[in-house]
Amino acid sequence: MDREESHRNFITGITPMDDDYTDNTILLPEAINFKRCSKCILFFFLVLICTYLPAQEEFVSPPATLITTFPFTQLTGGIVILHGTLDSLQDSLNFVLDTGSGGISLDSSTCDYYRFKPEPSNRIVKGIAGVKYVSFAKNHSLNLPGLTVDNLDFHINDYDILSSAYGMHIDGIIGFSFFRRYIVYVDYDEQLIKVFTAGGFRYPRGGHLLKPQFxxxxxxxxxxxxxxxxxxxxxxxxxxxxxxxxxxxxxxxxxxxxxxxxxxxxxxxxxxxxxxxxxxxxxxxxxxxxxxxxxxxxxxxxxxxxxxxxxxxxxxxxxxxxxxNVWINYPLQEIYIKPNRHYLDSFDYSYTGLGMYLINGAITVTDIIKGSPAEAAGFKPGDIIVGVESNFSNNIQAYKILLQNARATLRIIIMRKGQPQIIYIKVKSIL
Missing domain, CATH: 2.40.70.10 (Acid Proteases)
Structure with a gap:
């Protein structure tokens, strides 16, 4: 056997065989050493695996826990109103729950009423109808049923137009400054809010996890x-x-x-x-x-x-x-949605072109869109709406719901210059 073949036999552990080969195979000393070496390598590899596995540990947040459950009021368009108080004050206030708000805010008249001292700032807020610098009412607490949120800096804005449109005084808007601290569940079926601590959370089956950019x-x-x-x-x-x-x-x-x-x-x-x-x-x-x-x-x-x-x-x-029903999870930058009983509700296709607002306790016509059903019906700015069909509740939300009746002709009772009149409006459909 030449040197090259001998070297190959050492590497492979194969013994050369004679023609009268029997089952009594004999390993050369070099092959025996290789076999022992292989066992050592295998043992060392297993030790490495056992040493490495504990490094797969992952630190996880403690599970989220329920803090509180409380009801909310829902307005037309799905607007969610929460009722709460400020600091140690006892008056119940109305707040819009708004993922479209980058902070938390108070109405200017609410700040004036409680004599909060505003601090000017160079911060700017933008809305669909304007841009403005805002002042802040700093270091206040928001009290919701079963939950107090401390150390909040409320920016101050004028929500008179929202109060007039919704028919209730809007004292503020709850946005990012609240959401970033908690997991918030909005149950539109039962009109309930549930607030959880931030942490590990298991969503129910039957929905879909959104991963918005935040x-x-x-x-x-x-x-x-x-x-x-x-x-x-x-x-x-x-x-x-x-x-x-x-x-x-x-x-x-x-x-x-x-x-x-x-x-x-x-x-x-x-x-x-x-x-x-x-x-x-x-x-x-x-x-x-x-x-x-x-x-x-x-x-x-x-x-x-x-x-x-x-x-x-x-x-x-x-x-x-x-x-x-929506789970709003800002801490993990997740929103989980699950269809509820309103999933198949019809959309509102009605069109009147009639602008009405609650002004000094009266539901008043302020705007009539040119070429709209409201103009064709003969409405004029300043008309006071007393009733729609048989509803005389003076509730602007109730009247708006009644007007969401595409292709219907509705009877509107108004006061014009102190005199009652009946106007019929034919509601159009945008379809």
């Missing part, structure tokens, strides 16, 4: 389809009482609407007052695996770029989101 506001990818199908990002905004709001540049650049789609003029309320908008319908909106057909959509000229176009195309409002 700044102080959640930004969710969704598909909007009409003339074209467009995939874009949208704010998830529980403080917006509508289904879909589109930046008009986004709508135009994407050519989202069909050419023959009907579009109507209207108005909406927001920071800074009222602003002109348009309203129409898109064929489909898709969020995660959920598809909604023939969805009402507002379009507005976003002068102050509230919708952050071209990064975002607009927002998804609470008239869409209320069709799910």
């Amino acid at each position: 700044s102080t506001l959640p930004m969710q990818t969704a598909s909007v389809k009409d003339g074209n199908s467009v995939l874009g990002k949208f704010y998830l905004d529980t403080g917006a009482g509508l289904c879909l709001l589109l930046n008009d540049d986004f709508a135009e650049d994407s050519a989202i609407f069909k050419k023959k789609r009907k579009i109507f003029l209207t108005q909406a309320e927001g920071l800074g007052g009222k602003t002109d908008m348009k309203i129409s319908v898109v064929k489909e909106v898709k969020i995660g695996p959920y598809r909604f057909k023939k969805v009402p959509a507002y379009i507005f000229a976003d002068e102050f770029n509230v919708t952050n176009y071209p990064v975002l195309g607009g927002l998804l409002g609470n008239d869409l989101l209320r069709r799910f």
